[in-house]
Amino acid sequence: MGTPSTLLWKLDPHTKAKHAILSEYLKAWFQIVGKTHSKLIFIDGFAGPGRYSEGEPGSPLIALDIAKKANISSKILFQFVEEDKNRFKYLKNELNNLKIPPSFDISIENESFSNILSSTQDYLERNHGAPIFAFIDPFGFKGIPFNLIKNLLSYQKCEIFINFMIDSTNRFLEHPEKVIRCYIYELLGSSDVSSIIESDNRIAALQRAYEERLKSVAKFVLPFEMRNKKDRTQFFLFFASNHRLGHIKMKEAMWRIDKDGEFSFSDASYGQQSLFRDFNLEQKIRGLLSEIIQNFATQTVPCKSVETFVEDKTIFLKSHLKNALKIAEEEAKISVEALKSDGKKRIKNTFPGDTIIKFC
Numbered sequence: 001m002g003t004p005s006t007l008l009w010k011l012d013p014h015t016k017a018k019h020a021i022l023s024e025y026l027k028a029w030f031q032i033v034g035k036t037h038s039k040l041i042f043i044d045g046f047a048g049p050g051r052y053s054e055g056e057p058g059s060p061l062i063a064l065d066i067a068k069k070a071n072i073s074s075k076i077l078f079q080f081v082e083e084d085k086n087r088f089k090y091l092k093n094e095l096n097n098l099k100i101p102p103s104f105d106i107s108i109e110n111e112s113f114s115n116i117l118s119s120t121q122d123y124l125e126r127n128h129g130a131p132i133f134a135f136i137d138p139f140g141f142k143g144i145p146f147n148l149i150k151n152l153l154s155y156q157k158c159e160i161f162i163n164f165m166i167d168s169t170n171r172f173l174e175h176p177e178k179v180i181r182c183y184i185y186e187l188l189g190s191s192d193v194s195s196i197i198e199s200d201n202r203i204a205a206l207q208r209a210y211e212e213r214l215k216s217v218a219k220f221v222l223p224f225e226m227r228n229k230k231d232r233t234q235f236f237l238f239f240a241s242n243h244r245l246g247h248i249k250m251k252e253a254m255w256r257i258d259k260d261g262e263f264s265f266s267d268a269s270y271g272q273q274s275l276f277r278d279f280n281l282e283q284k285i286r287g288l289l290s291e292i293i294q295n296f297a298t299q300t301v302p303c304k305s306v307e308t309f310v311e312d313k314t315i316f317l318k319s320h321l322k323n324a325l326k327i328a329e330e331e332a333k334i335s336v337e338a339l340k341s342d343g344k345k346r347i348k349n350t351f352p353g354d355t356i357i358k359f360c
C-alpha cells in the first residue's frame, strides 16, 4: 500500500503485527517503570487519527488503554503529535470521547514531530529521570533527523521504537531533487551513502547502516522486519534502549509475534501455519549453541555469565538457553559440575545461575 491520502485507512496485517509488538511491550513497560517512578512520559510522534477505517484503534488509543489497565499510580504524560489537520481533529475528538484517569496528562499537538521535539527539549530536561517511551511511526523518511533520535536517546531512561521506512528510503536514495536526498541524509545522520548505493543488497546495507547508527547512541538495538503482501521488505521496526530489562522485554514481545525467531512478519504468509516451525526452532537453538560455544570456548564459568551473554548479546531468551545447554551436555560439548554452590546435587537438565559449566 502506498501512503494513504484519506483521513482513515485500512489496517494491514503488518500494521496489526506492529501494534501487537507495541502492545506486548507497553504492557510490560507501564507495569515495570510504573512501580519505581512517579512520572512516565509516552510520546507518539506520528500519532495518526486514532482509528483505522473499520474502527480498529490506532496507536494513541492502544497506549492509553494499556496504561489504564496497568493500574499504576504514576502520573503519565502522553504527548501525541499529528501534523495533518484533519487527522489531528479526528484524534482530538476520539480522545475527547474517552474517560481519562486523573493521573493522565494528555497533550495533543497539530505540528510536525521534529518541531515539537525541538520545542519540548526544556520540558524533557525538567523531567529528567522520568522514563520516556517514544513511538516514531512515520509514513516515509521525511522529518526524522538522526540528531533528534540521538537527542532523545541521550535522556537517561529513554527508549525509542521507530519505524524505518526502508523500501521508500531505498527507492529515493538517488532522487534527482537534492531536498529529497537531504531528508534521507538527515534520517541516516550522514550524506555518505555511496557504499549503500554500490551494495549488491541495498536493503540489507540500509538496515545495517541504520542499525549501526542507533548502536552508536544506544546499548541495545533490535530490528524487526515487516514485509508487504508481495513479500517485499517494506519497513523495519527498530527498538533502541540503554536498559537491559527493556531489551529483554522487547525481545519477548518480538518472539511472541514471530515464534520462528526470524524477527520478521510478512502479509504474504499471514494466516498460514509454518510447516517448519519446530524444525526451525531446533535449528535456531543449535545456532544459539554455536554462538555460546564460540564465545566461551575452553572457559569455565557460572551459568549466570552465559545467561547474561544470551540476554544481552543475542536475539534469544533465557528459556532458549536451557534447551541449548541440554543439547550441549548430551553431546559432551560442556561438562557441568555435579554439585551446586550450596553443596547440593544439581538436578539433571537444570542450569541454575551458580552452576559451573566447563566448555570444551
Ligand SMILES: C[S@@+](CC[C@H](N)C(=O)[O-])C[C@H]1O[C@@H](n2cnc3c(N)ncnc32)[C@H](O)[C@@H]1O
Binding pocket: 045, 046, 047, 048, 049, 050, 057, 058, 059, 060, 081, 082, 083, 084, 087, 111, 112, 113, 114, 137, 138, 139, 142, 143
Ligand atoms: C503511519 S501513520 C501513524 C499511525 C499510528 N502511529 C498508528 O499506529 O495508529 C503516520 C501519521 O503521521 C502523520 N505525519 C506525517 N508527517 C508527520 C510529521 N512530520 N509529524 C507528525 N505527524 C506526521 C500522518 O498524517 C499520519 O497520520
